[in-house]
Amino acid sequence: MTNKNKQRRSLRSPRKMDRLRRSFRDSFRRRKDRIPESSKPHQWQADESAVRSGTCTFAVKYLGCVEVFDSRGMQVCEEALKVLRGSRRRPVRAVLHVSGDGLRVVEEETKGLIVDQTIEKVSFCAPDRNHERGFSYICRDGTTRRWMCHGFLALRESGERLSHAVGCAFAVCLERKQKRDKECGVTMMFDAKNSTFTRTGSFRQQGLTERGIDVGPPKPPPVNPFAIERPHATPSMLQRQGSCRGLVLVTFLLLNKNTASPILFLAIDVKFT
Numbered sequence: 001m002t003n004k005n006k007q008r009r010s011l012r013s014p015r016k017m018d019r020l021r022r023s024f025r026d027s028f029r030r031r032k033d034r035i036p037e038s039s040k041p042h043q044w045q046a047d048e049s050a051v052r053s054g055t056c057t058f059a060v061k062y063l064g065c066v067e068v069f070d071s072r073g074m075q076v077c078e079e080a081l082k083v084l085r086g087s088r089r090r091p092v093r094a095v096l097h098v099s100g101d102g103l104r105v106v107e108e109e110t111k112g113l114i115v116d117q118t119i120e121k122v123s124f125c126a127p128d129r130n131h132e133r134g135f136s137y138i139c140r141d142g143t144t145r146r147w148m149c150h151g152f153l154a155l156r157e158s159g160e161r162l163s164h165a166v167g168c169a170f171a172v173c174l175e176r177k178q179k180r181d182k183e184c185g186v187t188m189m190f191d192a193k194n195s196t197f198t199r200t201g202s203f204r205q206q207g208l209t210e211r212g213i214d215v216g217p218p219k220p221p222p223v224n225p226f227a228i229e230r231p232h233a234t235p236s237m238l239q240r241q242g243s244c245r246g247l248v249l250v251t252f253l254l255l256n257k258n259t260a261s262p263i264l265f266l267a268i269d270v271k272f273t
Contacts, residue, residue, distance in 0.1 A: 044161060044164050044165075047161070047164060047165045047168060048168045050165075051098055051099060051100060051165055051168040051169050051172060052100065052168075052172055054097075054099040054100075054101075056097070056098040056099065056165055056168075057095050057096065057097050057098070058095070058096045058098070058154060058156075058157055058161075058162055058165070059093075059095060059096075059108075059154070059155040059156055060093075060094055060095070060096045060105075060135075060152040060153060060154050060155060060162075061091035061092065061093055061094070061152065061153040061155065062091060062092045062093075062094045062105050062114060062115070062150075062151075062152055063081070063084040063085065063087075063089070063091050063150075063151035063152060063153065064084055064087070064089050064091075064150075064151065065084075065148045065149060065150045065151070066080050066083050066084055066148070066149055066151075067146050067147065067148055067149075068080055068138060068147050068148070068149045069147065070138075070147065071123040071124060071138055071140075071147050072123055072124035072138065073124065074126045074129065076124075076138065076149065077124070077125075077126045077128070077136040077137075077138065077149060078126075078128055078129065078130060078134075080136055080149035080151060081128050081130075081131070081134050081136050081149075081151045082130075084151040085131075085151075091153065092107060092114065093107070093108045093109070093155075094106055094107050094108055094114060095108055096152065096162070098162075098165045098166060098168075098169050099119075099169060099172075100119065100169055100172030100173050100176060101118065101119060101173075102116065102117050102118040102119045102169075103115065103117045103119065103122065103137070103166070103169070104116050104117070105150075115150065117139055117150075119169050119170065119173045120173065121139045121140045121142065122137050122138070122139045122166070122170075123138050123139060123140065123147075124137065124138045125137035125138070125163050125166045125167070126163055127158070127159030127160045127162070127163045128159050131153070131159070132158050132159065133153050133154040133155075133157075133158060133159055134151070134152070134153060134154075134159045135151075135152045135153075135154060135159035135162040135163055136149050136150060136151045136152065137149070137150055137166060
């Protein structure tokens with residue numbers, strides 16, 4: 001076999017042709033004047049207000065989750081993302097909702113809830129240094145108490161912007177916690193001699209009346225003019241009906257006169273008289 005035939009066969013291999021096509025596509029899609037996401041912090045300022053109002057969303061591909069053995073670390077997140085990208089599981093196109101209460105992942109097509117994670121259980125989040133659009137966070141699983149790492153690929157934004165939004169959610173959650181502790185008014189005193197704690201104040205939150213807020217009279221429930229009243233039973237349906245056991249027994253005896261015993265006939269006669 002000549003060298004020309006070998007070269008032709010190597011060019012005809014499907015893997016090499018796919019690589020050639022990808023290189024052409026990347027060369028056409030690549031922009032020389034592209035500005036990195038990290039150099040546009042002015043676009044991130046709106047994320048903080050969106051997180052506070054609960055309207056911060058990002059279009060992502062959810063890669064899934066994998067167990068990790070550490071609660072924090074960029075290297076831990078990057079290794080988890082590497083495992084998730086190399087798995088055979090198909091990424092799910094979803095929408096990531098970021099707020100001060102938690103992180104929610106909703107499937108784009110069916111609007112089904114995939115992940116509902118409270119922000120208090122998230123211990124670490126970081127972008128992927130090896131992939132511009134990669135992002136992941138580590139949280140404690142409430143059922144198994146294991147550390148799980150959830151991986152994402154942003155469709156429009158970078159992983160740094162997603163990490164910044166989650167950082168804003170951390171700050172909002174911390175502010176709310178400090179505000180609750182301040183309004184609580186509970187103080188603790190420790191006696192080193194007796195090794196005892198003394199608590200002053202109450203953890204119970206004051207009601208609206210105790211705070212001096214006038215609630216006003218209770219509002220009547222709204223009336224729907226188009227509502228159909230629930231059907232009710234008539235008085236005749238609620239009356240107790242008579243038993244048919246005696247009639248069934250008499251019918252059985254009339255049909256089986258020859259086999260029934262006379263004692264049974266006598267018992268029925270006494271009962272109905």
